[in-house]
Amino acid sequence: MIPAAFEYELAGSVDEALALLGRDEDAKLLAGGHSLVPAMRLRISRPSLLVDIGRLDDLRYVREDGDRIAIGALTRHAALVRDPVLAQHCAVIGAVAALIGDPQVRHRGTIGGSVAHGDPASDLTTILLTLDADFVAQGTDGTRTIPAAEFFLGPFDTALARQEMLTEIRIPKVAAGTYLKHVRREHDWATVGVAAARVDGRVQIGLTSMGPTPLRARSVEEALAGGASAAEAATHTADGTEPPSDVSASSAYRAHLAQVLVERALAEL
Ligand SMILES: Cc1cc2nc3c(=O)[nH]c(=O)nc-3n(C[C@H](O)[C@H](O)[C@H](O)COP(=O)(O)OP(=O)(O)OC[C@H]3O[C@@H](n4cnc5c(N)ncnc54)[C@H](O)[C@@H]3O)c2cc1C
Incomplete structure (x- = not known):
């Protein structure tokens, strides 16, 4: 099916994305588009404005931070599969990402999109909950950290506020x-x-x-x-x-x- 009509804006920064979200009550962020666009095509989702965050390359990273690993929300599934920091300190994340969909999905879909979408059938969300991950969300009033155990509220429902963006996922280093x-x-x-x-x-x-x-x-x-x-x-x-x-x-x-x-x-x- 063809999605309902919508406006489109390309965000150049997190602040700009948040401001654009505030412009319209039915605005939605677009990351890899591999959950949102299928939902729009079925008209399950009808955002009036799509705020494209897909070019915020600063949010694509995996790095060590003491005894934790920080993953940028826009890191794609395919990048998780081959990341050397994860391979050394939390290989299960790459192993899970490798099982997501097909190569096209893994090269477009992002870890932040998977978390924010809140699908009970998502693979990454289960391993993140298992590891007691923390989710860093930025809103217009600043940044807060939400433990995974408090994040998933129901099917496709999360603790993220409407004008809030997930920016980072933090996980512990685990040997097994x-x-x-x-x-x-x-x-x-x-x-x-x-x-x-x-x-x-x-x-x-x-x-x-x-x-x-x-x-x-x-x-x-x-x-x-x-x-x-x-x-x-x-x-x-x-x-x-x-x-x-x-x-x-x-x-x-x-x-x-x-x-x-x-x-x-x-x-x-
Ligand atoms: C054919 C197919 C097969 C798939 N198979 C699997 C599978 O086997 N296992 C699996 O786990 N997943 C699967 N997926 C889903 C895939 O992993 C998606 O990429 C993922 O669920 C969403 O990531 P995205 O970047 O595409 O998000 P999008 O589709 O762009 O966004 C999804 C939702 O999250 C919101 N959002 C996105 N990024 C942010 C952010 N940073 N902050 C706040 N809100 C945000 C959007 O507004 C939207 O509501 C499949 C998808 C397809 C199309």
């Missing part, structure tokens, strides 16, 4: 992490995805497509911390989740699949 994505066909979205990582000596688990937002499998984490085996802990995978039923899988199938993947992910850690 994995992400298992079950798909029906190559390049598909996850029927279920499971992330596992060792963060500060603790095993942390995240789930994709098991509820309205990316989720942490807290019961599994607590069982492991209490000395349970991987198999015992994995039986708690579906606790507190709301796996959807759709054309890809039933709710019960997703719950079973997630348990199997959690056990496998723990074996890989």
Whole structure:
């Protein structure tokens, strides 16, 4: 389908993008366009003004910052896959990015767009939640940092204010992490995805497509911390989740699949 009519502005800086967002109540930022444009074509999204931030190259970076890694919001998925800092200090991010869509999607889509879009089927959001990432958002009154655990509010709903832009993602350095994505066909979205990582000596688990937002499998984490085996802990995978039923899988199938993947992910850690 053809999108509804909209205006277009190219932002030359974050401040300019924020000012343009303030010009129109229905204005939206455009980063890689690989979630927003399909939604516009289906007329699920009808922004009156698109503020293109795709040329803000200052926001494309990955750098060490003490015991953290800072990633610019406009860093593309393909850049995450081959980044040497991530390869050395948090290789699971590149491994997850490599599983997103197809090469075209990975060469246009951005990590900030994935986070801001808030899709419960997104792969990057699950690993970022698992790692207790922090999201840096700039608004007209300054900058604030939002912990991942407080960021995802519902399907396609996040803690970002309307006139706020995500500028940076901050993650810890981790030695061990994995992400298992079950798909029906190559390049598909996850029927279920499971992330596992060792963060500060603790095993942390995240789930994709098991509820309205990316989720942490807290019961599994607590069982492991209490000395349970991987198999015992994995039986708690579906606790507190709301796996959807759709054309890809039933709710019960997703719950079973997630348990199997959690056990496998723990074996890989
Ligand atoms: C065919 C196809 C297959 C895909 N497969 C997968 C997959 O397997 N796994 C997966 O995780 N994803 C998948 N995606 C989604 C892809 O990863 C998108 O690139 C990503 O979700 C959005 O990033 P973007 O830069 O394209 O954002 P855009 O589409 O430009 O924007 C998405 C939303 O975020 C907002 N936004 C963007 N950047 C910012 C910012 N810096 N601050 C505040 N708001 C912002 C926009 O206003 C918009 O509402 C797929 C997409 C397509 C088209």
